[in-house]
Amino acid sequence: MPQTTHLLNSDHDGLAQAAALLRSGALVAFPTETVYGLGGNARDAAAVAGIYAAKGRPSFNPLIVHVADLDAAELIAVFNDQARKIAAAFWPGPLTMVLPLRPASGIADLVTAGLETVAIRIPAHPVARALLREFGGAVAAPSANPSGKISPTTAAHVMGGLSGKIAGVVDGGACPVGVESTIISLAPLTLLREGGLVREDLTAVLGPLADGGDAQKPNAPGQLTSHYAPAAQVRLNVVTPRPDEIWIGFGDCAGSPLSLSPRGDLVEAATRLFSVLREADALQKPIAFAPIPEIGLGRAINDRLRRAAAPRD
Incomplete structure (x- = not known):
């Protein structure tokens, strides 16, 4: 049944309202530096199921968990020295790491699509970081658009695709990067998805990267063969x-x-x-x-x- 989707300001009152909606199990879209994300409480299985339902997203396609800082990230994923080095170099920013899931993380199984790894990042956008701090927890957030369609870089794009299906959209203006985060996995160091952090910057710090990703059995978002698709050919x-x-x-x-x-x-x-x-x-x-x-x-x-x-x- 359609619901009212509230367009929220990115001021303190708007973020407090957005955080309250997330705590209640509702879904809220918000800006990151890459694209707008469709957020739900990553530890609330019903909320995460709602993300898949709102997007029409295949449940075998994992979600990215967004957190406010490294302390919050280490409660969810197992970091080794290499992962901490990468975090120090590139977080907050448009980089997602796929790391072993911490057994006591409390992250809903649907977030990881049943895998023993989790995709996680600390966004750099000030509105996203303020919302995550206000919420005080982990937010699962794929791009805020119907699955496979064009990703949203403004609040109007989100409203055009998901109005009536989610509780709110925080309007933080246009996203400055405009393409989704780069995704890497460790052991071995592998580039799973090209994105807002360019390969040259990664290799300057980390050395050569292998290429990976499986469209049939994704271990991170954005690996499906047909994705980001308009109606036109x-x-x-x-x-x-x-x-x-x-x-x-x-x-x-x-x-x-x-x-x-x-x-x-x-x-x-x-x-x-x-x-x-x-x-x-x-x-x-x-x-x-x-x-x-x-x-x-x-x-x-x-x-x-x-x-x-x-x-x-």
Whole structure:
């Protein structure tokens, strides 16, 4: 049955209301530096089940647990020296680590999809951190959109996809990074998902990273083959679009009605990716993307675009 979805301010009163909703077992979307997350109490099995129901998300796809600080993270996951080194270098920020789940963590089984590991991060967005402190616990939060669809980077995007299905949305403005967090696992050190923290920054601190991830048996979010998908069909690396396509440019693409970044800036392109994809999808025509270089944030952008363009079930 539809419920009223409240749009909440990001001031003290709004965050107090959002935290109270989370404590009651309700779902609240909130901004992170990457995208808006759909939050529920990670230790409340009914709340976590509600996340899957609201999103229409497959229950074999794990969720990321968000916490306010390292002390809270160590109550949930088992950290070794390497994990603490990574946390010191990159948290708070757009990095998720997949670590062994602490047996006494109290995290609901649905959060980990029955695995013995947990995906966890400390977000850098001041609104997210203030909400986590106000709530005082762990929040499971996938992206706040229907499963497989375009990720939300504004409160309006969340309302457009989940209004009537969740209790509230904290409006913290547009997300500054615009693509989801990078995900790594340890032992061996493996990159599971490209994201807002670029590979070069990771390897500068950690050394070489193997590539991993399994679309059939995900051990972290964002590994499904078809994901981040608009209603329209998507083609990639298009230099000459067809007459019926909306061409989304990058850099010097004369004639493209939409562009991720006219000046060829990958940071701007990441920030604008999901908003531009939504704008193009609203035109109800096939979508063609100009080539994006496979460097830095370009790898995360191309990862999202390949999944958006993948065949759908």
